[in-house]
Amino acid sequence: MSPAGCSHVNGYKVDNWKQNLRVIYQCFVWSGTAETRRRKVLQGDAGWTELAKSCICHMCGAHLNRLHSCLYCVFFGCFTKKHIHEHAKNKRHNLAVDLLYGGIYCFVCQDYIYDKDMEQIAKEEQRKAWKLQGIGEKYTTWEPTKRELELLRHNPKRRKITTNCTIGLRGLINLGNTCFMNCIVQALTHTPLLRDFFLSDRHKCEMQSNSCLVCEMSQLFQEFYSGHRSPHIPFRLLHLVWTHARHLAGYEQQDAHEFLIAALDVLHRHCKGDTIRDDNGKKTNNPNHCNCIIDQIFTGGLQSDVTCQVCHGVSTTIDPFWDISLDLPGSSTPFWPLSPGGDGSTVNGESHLSGSTTLTDCLRRFTRPEHLGSSAKIKCGGCHSYQESTKQLTMKKLPIVACFHLKRFEHSAKLRRKITTYVSFPLELDMTPFMASSKESRMNGQYQQSVEVLNNDNKYSLFAVVNHQGTLESGHYTSFIRQHKDQWFKCDDAIITKASIKDVLDSEGYLLFYHKQFLEYE
Amino acid sequence: MKMEEVSMSSLDNSKLEALSQDILSDLVEDACLGLCFEVHRAVKQGYFFLDDTDQESMRDFIVDQPGLDVFGQVFNQWKNKECVCPNCSRSIAASRFAPHLEKCLGMGRNSSRIANRIVTGNNTNNKSESDQEDNDDVNDNDWSYGAEKKKKRKSDKNPNSPRRSKSFKHKS
Numbered sequence: 001m002s003p004a005g006c007s008h009v010n011g012y013k014v015d016n017w018k019q020n021l022r023v024i025y026q027c028f029v030w031s032g033t034a035e036t037r038r039r040k041v042l043q044g045d046a047g048w049t050e051l052a053k054s055c056i057c058h059m060c061g062a063h064l065n066r067l068h069s070c071l072y073c074v075f076f077g078c079f080t081k082k083h084i085h086e087h088a089k090n091k092r093h094n095l096a097v098d099l100l101y102g103g104i105y106c107f108v109c110q111d112y113i114y115d116k117d118m119e120q121i122a123k124e125e126q127r128k129a130w131k132l133q134g135i136g137e138k139y140t141t142w143e144p145t146k147r148e149l150e151l152l153r154h155n156p157k158r159r160k161i162t163t164n165c166t167i168g169l170r171g172l173i174n175l176g177n178t179c180f181m182n183c184i185v186q187a188l189t190h191t192p193l194l195r196d197f198f199l200s201d202r203h204k205c206e207m208q209s210n211s212c213l214v215c216e217m218s219q220l221f222q223e224f225y226s227g228h229r230s231p232h233i234p235f236r237l238l239h240l241v242w243t244h245a246r247h248l249a250g251y252e253q254q255d256a257h258e259f260l261i262a263a264l265d266v267l268h269r270h271c272k273g274d275t276i277r278d279d280n281g282k283k284t285n286n287p288n289h290c291n292c293i294i295d296q297i298f299t300g301g302l303q304s305d306v307t308c309q310v311c312h313g314v315s316t317t318i319d320p321f322w323d324i325s326l327d328l329p330g331s332s333t334p335f336w337p338l339s340p341g342g343d344g345s346t347v348n349g350e351s352h353l354s355g356s357t358t359l360t361d362c363l364r365r366f367t368r369p370e371h372l373g374s375s376a377k378i379k380c381g382g383c384h385s386y387q388e389s390t391k392q393l394t395m396k397k398l399p400i401v402a403c404f405h406l407k408r409f410e411h412s413a414k415l416r417r418k419i420t421t422y423v424s425f426p427l428e429l430d431m432t433p434f435m436a437s438s439k440e441s442r443m444n445g446q447y448q449q450s451v452e453v454l455n456n457d458n459k460y461s462l463f464a465v466v467n468h469q470g471t472l473e474s475g476h477y478t479s480f481i482r483q484h485k486d487q488w489f490k491c492d493d494a495i496i497t498k499a500s501i502k503d504v505l506d507s508e509g510y511l512l513f514y515h516k517q518f519l520e521y522e
Numbered sequence: 523m524k525m526e527e528v529s530m531s532s533l534d535n536s537k538l539e540a541l542s543q544d545i546l547s548d549l550v551e552d553a554c555l556g557l558c559f560e561v562h563r564a565v566k567q568g569y570f571f572l573d574d575t576d577q578e579s580m581r582d583f584i585v586d587q588p589g590l591d592v593f594g595q596v597f598n599q600w601k602n603k604e605c606v607c608p609n610c611s612r613s614i615a616a617s618r619f620a621p622h623l624e625k626c627l628g629m630g631r632n633s634s635r636i637a638n639r640i641v642t643g644n645n646t647n648n649k650s651e652s653d654q655e656d657n658d659d660v661n662d663n664d665w666s667y668g669a670e671k672k673k674k675r676k677s678d679k680n681p682n683s684p685r686r687s688k689s690f691k692h693k694s
Contacts (some may be wrong), residue, residue: 066555100555101555101559112566113566149568153571156574158574158575160573166583166584174617175616175620175623176619176620227582231600233603235607236608239609242623487584496591496592497591497592498584
C-alpha cells in the first residue's frame, strides 16, 4: 500500500472493482468528448451513452462545479455545493472520482488520495482515450520511484538548469593540435538526445576492460555538467580513440570530419550492451540493423536510383549514412550551376547574397540526376546488356541528427588545397525537397503541394558548426554550439565565449550539425 | 449553473460577449485546478522537494564581457596542466600529450621506424638513430599538415603514407 493511498479503499477493492472503475473512467472521465460518446453508440453501449449524456449533478443539475461521480453507485454530485459530500454521508459511499482530472477523493480522509492500483487503471484508460481521439502518446513528466526518492533525499545537492547558467559549458585543453577533436566533443556533448541518454545513465557496459569509449563519453558528460569552470583535459578520450581507431595515425587524424566518423564508429561498436532485446529476450545483434543510441540518432538511409536510359528500368539500393559530404563550387569536380531564386531557395531562408552558394544549392546538386556517360555503362537487368544510365541520390530516411560535411579540403593527385568559398547555411532547414518520397511524387506529376510545407517531419534546426581557419598546411578548428534554444557559444579549445547568431551564420562552415525539430514517440 | 440549450442566433452581441467571458473563466478555473492537483499530488507523494536547488549552483551566470570567457575567467591562464599517460603512466604536460601519445603507442611515423629497427635487429646505423632523436623534438612542434614539406629532403618520396616506415625497412 502506497503511503499516499489510504486504508479506506480496501473496502472498495472487492469483486469486480477493477472493471467497474474502468467503465467509470471510460464513460465519464476521459471520454467526455462527443466523439467517444458517439463511438459508444456505434459499439452498442446504448445504456452507457444515455448515462454519459446525463453528466450533471443529481441534486442541482449543474454540469460544472467540479462534478464528481460516486464509485459505488450511479450518482453524480457537484463538489462546490457539497452535493457529493451529502451523498457520501447518506449512503456511506466513501469514494468519488473527479470527472475533470480523474482524481479519487476519500470522504473519510477528506482529501484526494493516490492509490497505486487505481492510478494504474486511470492511466491506462487515459492512454486509450488519447489513442481514440487521435492524440497518440502524450508527454508525461518523470516521476521518481520510492527508491529514487530516497536517494534524492539523501543527496540534496542539485543543479537546476536555467537559461542564464553556465552548466553544460566547459572548455577543453588542446593536447597538441587536437582542436579537431575538441570541436567534435563540443558538438557531441551538445547533441540533446545524446546528452539525455548519457545523463540518464542509459549505458550498460558489457566490456570487460577499461577501454570502453561509451563509458568515457558518459564520463565526459559528467565533466561538462559538473559545474567546474576550469577546462577539461580529454587525454583519456584521445588515448581511447587512437587505440580503437588505429587508422587515424599520421595526418588523417587532423581532419575533424574524419575524427567524427571514427569516433561514431567506435562508439557504435562499443554500444553492444545497450542494444534492444526482441520479444524473446534475445539481443538483436544484427550489424545491419543495430539499434544503439548512435544508430538511433545519426544513421540515415541514402537511396540510389540507377535508371537505364533504354528501358527506363530503375535499380534501387539504400545505404546507411552518418553524414552527407557535399562538393563545393570551385573544386575540381564541376558544380552544376543552379539559378538563384529557383524553387526551394527561399524555403530555407538563407541569406542569398547575390551569387553566393547556399547549403540548399549543395543539396540540390547532391540529389540531382547524373548522367553516367558512355564510359560507365551499367548492366541493365531489364535489357540484359550494358546501357547508359542516370543515377540519382535522395534521402530515404533522415537521421535525427544530420551532419553536413562541406568538402573544403581537396586531396587530388595534382593538387592539395582548401576551398574557402563562402557557403551560406540556414538556422532552420527543410529537407522535404531532397526526400525520396518527394522525388516520387514529382515523378508522378504531383508537384509540391502546400501540404508538404506543413509536414513537420523533415524540419531541422542548426545546433553546432565546426569551422576551420587557416590553410591546409596550418590551421585551427573552432566550433559554435547552441544551448537553451537561442543561445550560441564559441568554443575555441579552453575558451568559451558568448556568440551571436550572426557570428555563427557568417562563419565559413565546415561541419554543420542539424537536429530534427519534432520527434515522435514510437 | 444549470445546463440549458440556447440557440446561438437568438443572442445579441452583449450576450455573446458575456457567454465567451463565462467560458474563458471556466477554462481558467479548470487550468488552475489542474495545477493545484499537480502540486497536491507532488506534496502527498513526497516529491515536491525536488524543485529545490542548492544555492551554489545558482551563482553560475553567463558572463559576456571582452577578455573574459563565459565563466568570467581571463583567457589563457591554463598553462601548466598535466595528465598521466594511460599507456606508460608518466606525467606529461597536457599541451604536449598528443605528440607523446603518438610515440608512446607506436603509432607515429617516427616511432614505428624506431620500433621496426629494434625488431629487425638493425643496429648498424647508430648515427642516424641519434639523428632520429633530434627529429622527434622537431616533430613535437610540427604537428600540422606542413610538417612533411619541411622534412621532404630527409624522408622518402611518399609523404602521405603513414606506412613510410615500411618502405624504410625494405631499404635495409
